[in-house]
Amino acid sequence: MPSQEELYTRIERLEKLVRISTLISSSLDIDTVLVQILEAAGEVMDAGGTSIMLLEEDTGDLLCQQATGRVGKLVCQVYRLPKGQGIAGWVAQNAQPVRLENVYDDPRFSPEMDRKTGFHTQSMLCVPLVAKDRLLGVAQVVNKTRHDTVVPFTSEDEELFTLFAQQAAIAIDNARLHRSLLTQERLQADLQVARKIQQSFLPERPPDVPGLELAAYYEPSFQIGGDFYDFFHLSPDELALVIGDVSGKGTSAALYMARFVSDLKIHALQERDPVRLVQVLNDIQHERSRFGMFITLIYGILNLRTFQLDYVCAGHPPLFRYRPGASCDTVQGESGFPLGIFEEAGYSLNRLVLEPDESLIWYTDGVVEAQSREGRLIGSDWLSRFLEAKALTAPQLAQRIVDEVHRFGGQESFYDDITLMVLRRKREDEP
Structure with a gap:
């Protein structure tokens, strides 16, 4: 006891x-x-x-x-x-x-x-x-x-x-x-900052251009990426258009994108040749390649009198050309390496003329790499089968593509950003 x-x-x-x-x-x-x-x-x-x-x-x-x-x-x-x-x-x-x-x-x-x-x-x-x-x-x-x-x-x-x-x-x-909840809150705050950075460098609305319809759509993923697009006048008769994607996710990709878009606009006003401009931008990105990031893009200049588009592709998904009553086909053109990978990468000029009632679809890989719940990729072949033969305005065309990507994915958010631009030449009888 x-x-x-x-x-x-x-x-x-x-x-x-x-x-x-x-x-x-x-x-x-x-x-x-x-x-x-x-x-x-x-x-x-x-x-x-x-x-x-x-x-x-x-x-x-x-x-x-x-x-x-x-x-x-x-x-x-x-x-x-x-x-x-x-x-x-x-x-x-x-x-x-x-x-x-x-x-x-x-x-x-x-x-x-x-x-x-x-x-x-x-x-x-x-x-x-x-x-x-x-x-x-x-x-x-x-x-x-x-x-x-x-x-x-x-x-x-x-x-x-x-x-x-x-x-x-x-x-x-x-x-x-x-601690886990605090980390998640910090990550969410980080993503919000990244989204604000990214969206602040995107146009609020497409410009009004006689004879053209422009539409754009941007939807950030649950993991913010580095997608960007822009259109701006180089002269009264020249409209610059660009769409691109920075590798990586998060705030670093958004900040890298913001810096690149600033470089692009500064040099685009000084260098009117698309090939030389992209080479200059590649040199700049290669200097920063120690960060391990690269950029894919398509940059072009549209002549507003002739509707001729001169453009350069740097490792980016190709354009689609939509003709009502005909087809929606991939535009076959030359493509170089993404920016920042090789110091002396070569780039080629591509040229096409946009006909009345034709549309060019510019997009990032989130549009063609969306996955279903079963893990299937949407791909790009569906566009030619999906789009109806009747004429669609640029906003209608953009919305139909986005709706189909969402329908295929069956989810509210995606791993990658969905970014899309549609450029349509109006018919002669349209106001």
Whole structure:
């Protein structure tokens, strides 16, 4: 039967446990939670050293996250233990506590850490950290000390530390969930910034050009990309058009796109030859290629008197030419490498004349690489089959294409941006 002093000690430790459980549950910062857990464990268990090791998801190894005691900092710098090795590894693998009076008497104990740190481990109590039936890691206390003497941990210590570990695991799991939610919020904020950057460099509306209809559609993906398009006058008789796609996703792609569009407009006003302009832009991008990004694009100049389009393609999907009552065909033309890959990439001039009631469809790969829920690619052959023979205005044509991409994908958002421009020459009898 326990003595009165032992009963008082038990009550005091249980009161500490209740108080500490409240304390470690009061914070959602994972680092703060871990420190509080270890400080509390050392206090409740009279331990000379405490440590928490959490499972690394990719490898299954145990990594020391926090440790206290004389060599605690050094332990966390060098401690990595495969699951199943050592006392902690065995506890993690079997999800059972281990209590040892002298660790050197147990063949599972690895003395390597003692040799590296100069610490001498004697008694040990190691328990699993489990939350929602998931193993998070292990908690460990060593060298229980009474009156400057190392003594064994008792079965009562094991029971108390197991209760403590249950509360600690819940606190760790909650803190991790909180960190995950904060990360998601930051990512969402990052995507919002990227979308605003991207959209600020896109035209608010197509220009009014006599004899032409222009329509554009841009839909950002759930992972923002680097799509862009633009049309701007070089002179009263010349309209520049461009559509392109920066490799990569996120804010970096949006910022890269913004910088490129600025370069494009500056140099387009100085260099009227499409081939030389694209070569200049390629040189600029190659200088920045250390970032590992490249750009595909089609850049062209439309003569508003003759409706002749001179354009250059740099690794971008080809134009479609739509003739009501006839067909919707891929425009066969020369294409060079995407910008930024090779220093002296060669580019060729393509030329066509837009006839009355004909449309040119400019698009990025999100239009032809949309996937169904089953993983099938939409491709490009469907355009010639899908578009009706009757004449369509540029806005109608753009909307029909977008609607079909959405119907095929069967989802509200896509992995890649959907960007589309339609350029249609009006008939002579149209206002």
